[in-house]
Amino acid sequence: xxxxxxxxxxxxxxxxxxxxxxxxxxxxxxxxxxxxxxxxxxxxxxxxxxxxxxxxxxxxxxxxxxxxxxxxxxxxxxxxxxxxxxxxxxxxxxxxxxxxxxxxxxxxxxxxxxxxxxxxxxxxxxxxxxxxxxxxxxxxxxxxxxxxxxxxxxxxxxxxxxxxxxxxxxxxxxxxxxxxxxxxxxxxxxxxxxxxxxxxxxxxxxxxxxxxxxxxxxxxxxxxxxxxxxxxxxxxxxxxxxxxxxxxxxxxxxxxxxxxxxxxxxxxxxxxxxxxxxxxxxxxxxxxxxxxxxxxxxxxxxxxxxxxxxxxxxxxxxxxxxxxxxxxxxxxxxxxxx
Amino acid sequence: xxxxxxxxxxxxxxxxxxxxxxxxxxxxxxxxxxxxxxxxxxxxxxxxxxxxxxxxxxxxxxxxxxxxxxxxxxxxxxxxxxxxxxxxxxxxxxxxxxxxxxxxxxxxxxxxxxxxxxxxxxxxxxxxxxxxxxxxxxxxxxxxxxxxxxxxxxxxxxxxxxxxxxxxxxxxxxxxxxxxxxxxxxxxxxxxxxxxxxxxxxxxxxxxxxxxxxxxxxxxxxxxxxxxxxxxxxxxxxxxxxxxxxxxxxxxxxxxxxxxxxxxxxxxxxxxxxxxx
Amino acid sequence: xxxxxxxxxxxxxxxxxxxxxxxxxxxxxxxxxxxxxxxxxxxxxxxxxxxxxxxxxxxxxxxxxxxxxxxxxxxxxxxxxxxxxxxxxxxxxxxxxxxxxxxxxxxxxxxxxxxxxxxxxxxxxxxxxxxxxxxxxxxxxxxxxxxxxxxxxxxxxxxxxxxxxxxxxxxxxxxxxxxxxxxxxxxxxxxxxxxxxxxxxxxxxxxxxxxxxxxxxxxxxxxxxxxxxxxxxxxxxxxxxxxxxxxxxxxxxxxxxxxxxxxxxxxxxxxxxxxxxxxxxxxxxxxx
Numbered sequence: 001x002x003x004x005x006x007x008x009x010x011x012x013x014x015x016x017x018x019x020x021x022x023x024x025x026x027x028x029x030x031x032x033x034x035x036x037x038x039x040x041x042x043x044x045x046x047x048x049x050x051x052x053x054x055x056x057x058x059x060x061x062x063x064x065x066x067x068x069x070x071x072x073x074x075x076x077x078x079x080x081x082x083x084x085x086x087x088x089x090x091x092x093x094x095x096x097x098x099x100x101x102x103x104x105x106x107x108x109x110x111x112x113x114x115x116x117x118x119x120x121x122x123x124x125x126x127x128x129x130x131x132x133x134x135x136x137x138x139x140x141x142x143x144x145x146x147x148x149x150x151x152x153x154x155x156x157x158x159x160x161x162x163x164x165x166x167x168x169x170x171x172x173x174x175x176x177x178x179x180x181x182x183x184x185x186x187x188x189x190x191x192x193x194x195x196x197x198x199x200x201x202x203x204x205x206x207x208x209x210x211x212x213x214x215x216x217x218x219x220x221x222x223x224x225x226x227x228x229x230x231x232x233x234x235x236x237x238x239x240x241x242x243x244x245x246x247x248x249x250x251x252x253x254x255x256x257x258x259x260x261x262x263x264x265x266x267x268x269x270x271x272x273x274x275x276x277x278x279x280x281x282x283x284x285x286x287x288x289x290x291x292x293x294x295x296x297x298x299x300x301x302x303x304x305x306x307x308x309x310x311x312x313x314x315x316x317x318x319x320x321x322x323x324x325x326x327x328x329x330x331x332x333x334x335x336x337x338x
Numbered sequence: 339x340x341x342x343x344x345x346x347x348x349x350x351x352x353x354x355x356x357x358x359x360x361x362x363x364x365x366x367x368x369x370x371x372x373x374x375x376x377x378x379x380x381x382x383x384x385x386x387x388x389x390x391x392x393x394x395x396x397x398x399x400x401x402x403x404x405x406x407x408x409x410x411x412x413x414x415x416x417x418x419x420x421x422x423x424x425x426x427x428x429x430x431x432x433x434x435x436x437x438x439x440x441x442x443x444x445x446x447x448x449x450x451x452x453x454x455x456x457x458x459x460x461x462x463x464x465x466x467x468x469x470x471x472x473x474x475x476x477x478x479x480x481x482x483x484x485x486x487x488x489x490x491x492x493x494x495x496x497x498x499x500x501x502x503x504x505x506x507x508x509x510x511x512x513x514x515x516x517x518x519x520x521x522x523x524x525x526x527x528x529x530x531x532x533x534x535x536x537x538x539x540x541x542x543x544x545x546x547x548x549x550x551x552x553x554x555x556x557x558x559x560x561x562x563x564x565x566x567x568x569x570x571x572x573x574x575x576x577x578x579x580x581x582x583x584x585x586x587x588x589x590x591x592x593x594x595x596x597x598x599x600x601x602x603x604x605x606x607x608x609x610x611x612x613x614x615x
Numbered sequence: 616x617x618x619x620x621x622x623x624x625x626x627x628x629x630x631x632x633x634x635x636x637x638x639x640x641x642x643x644x645x646x647x648x649x650x651x652x653x654x655x656x657x658x659x660x661x662x663x664x665x666x667x668x669x670x671x672x673x674x675x676x677x678x679x680x681x682x683x684x685x686x687x688x689x690x691x692x693x694x695x696x697x698x699x700x701x702x703x704x705x706x707x708x709x710x711x712x713x714x715x716x717x718x719x720x721x722x723x724x725x726x727x728x729x730x731x732x733x734x735x736x737x738x739x740x741x742x743x744x745x746x747x748x749x750x751x752x753x754x755x756x757x758x759x760x761x762x763x764x765x766x767x768x769x770x771x772x773x774x775x776x777x778x779x780x781x782x783x784x785x786x787x788x789x790x791x792x793x794x795x796x797x798x799x800x801x802x803x804x805x806x807x808x809x810x811x812x813x814x815x816x817x818x819x820x821x822x823x824x825x826x827x828x829x830x831x832x833x834x835x836x837x838x839x840x841x842x843x844x845x846x847x848x849x850x851x852x853x854x855x856x857x858x859x860x861x862x863x864x865x866x867x868x869x870x871x872x873x874x875x876x877x878x879x880x881x882x883x884x885x886x887x888x889x890x891x892x893x894x895x896x897x898x899x900x901x902x903x
Contacts, residue, residue: 203556593736
């Protein structure tokens, strides 16, 4: 009998364990760290913003800074923070998700009044992405509910972006017709044209751009620009509808965590930095609509004039919108029932 | 407590020690964490619970998850037995390479597998292009889900049968052959009953795994309410509404159904083994 | 093309009776067909994408610091999870197959339970158990103990997901073997540990090995459960599968599949270990 092989396995395992202790990046000594928990489409934006802020902070205080990023579906990220992910700042897709964090007492209920512009340093809207040449001649919201047009949008139950898409369509019809019933029928017709509901906005992009499904993709304006950049301007084009929703992705400090980490000053400086002209330019360059008028003017070519309505105008506030439309038994569930 | 107590005196040592550790580790890693699902459902109350777990969309998702997992497990049972047989009994070049690749479905993250299948079967994919010409739709249909689940469950069956097949005493087969049995008779009457428990275990595991699978399926399923929405997606959707109780409720039902099916299959296996002996 | 060889030329110690050549060819052909459709094509896709921007880009992607951190984290997890679950597997299989007791079917079913639990739930239960919403979790937080959204959480979730592999591999095997040999050894005066080491362990070595291979493959590739407890902080709590997802979500397909190909190599490596051990065994059995 030979037990040598067990020994070998054990030795191999312990070698792997010894070499594998994680943390060389994590434990660079003497630096301040900040954790920004964000949603999916902001990856490129915060890569640039973080680099700019790290420089800015070093110049101002002499302190070296490391900013950790975590990205994922907006609701999922909010849940992670509620369950103990120690984010210093949150930058999510919709106010409802930060409301949920405030419900568990990690930040005060009035969080949205603490920073200018409803705590949203950048906005976006919902536009259409179509295949080159626009073969189905899609120019308005009414075009996408026509029979035979295949629409790609993610699942509003699991994706923040998808909820903005839904609310944009609903808001368009309600403002145009003045009737909630018509709006509901419109949305119902729209989802009849949807062959697949991916769980996240980026999943829908892949379905549309990589797998060749669908005639039109409903997307954030910033994502639409990114799609053209990543997949080729010769394959897709952006169609901006005349009317759409003003999507406001908010940012906030997570009070309980910054108190614990002693990073309140840093976190406040970070979020305020997003409103500075330098940061606003970065925002515009990443195809988000800046709040700063000068920056908007500078990059006006990227942002065609769209008549934008706010969520509060049509739906009151996020909590009501969520409850009426997306919670179990809500309108989105009803339109799928036979 | 009468459970887990030895029935007959057995002369082998180590019952207390091994059973004690088994129960301890099982509780720490599995039972206590899983009980959280139950405890999170309690505050809901009975009526909201029933309401949450019997909503038409939820019922449709159970049906879809169970039926696709069953088809996939049956397919895996056949293909898995075949593969294990070929790998253990035959010699051919490249055999070890195939053997190595059996585990691929485990090592490849489910999300990558899902993306791969969705890409392969998409209208512009390597396989999808041809299939679309023949009007066969795989992606965004229940068939797509079955394809993904076959991939996910495959190693379970092969790797459960393989060790049993390795240990089969060739003398039994030789004896059968000497007595005039054909190869097929030997296989059916001698080998298959011997392999059956492992085959059943493997397929059951593939089935159980298929019911809960999420990562690979969401990319290829289409996720349309009432049509191609799997049960784990319902749980995710509830969680994104911060409805922990509702999510736990659906999870609990899923768990209870799977558990009773596993229990049943284990009982059948026990009974089958007694028959065999 | 793969061609079946006559068994004589094969490096097997025992001569085995085998099926007629045409049967072999058909069965091997069918197996290959399945492998092409379900294994080779996805694999081909992974590598085609991984190398779509050339060798240099591939090497750059897998040597990038975040990718290396992810590999380290994954290997650490495997190195903790596999021995723990292997030890448990042997113990549980011994208890279940060598003795008769009431509730055996229930116990076996409980062992299988983690397979039946959706990976999503597997992550969720630990969030519900030690997340900061719970009294236990907030107490841990006050003590400064971090479990979820850090390495321990990832290890525990992986432990859960791969929990049954070794036990499940060993139980059918040990049941098929019965307990006559152990009992014979006992009557000949062997002690408990001797019986285990000299009789049981050699008998179950294949099952144990397969179980450990499966367990490590699954630990390497687990996505769903780990995703729930990870927090997705780059360079800190990202395992290889999560890193693949991040790269993919950044539309960085080539890098994403390049990192995914590491997983394929790791899977091949585990089986390489198995093959080496097999050879070792065969050598040893000559010395006996």
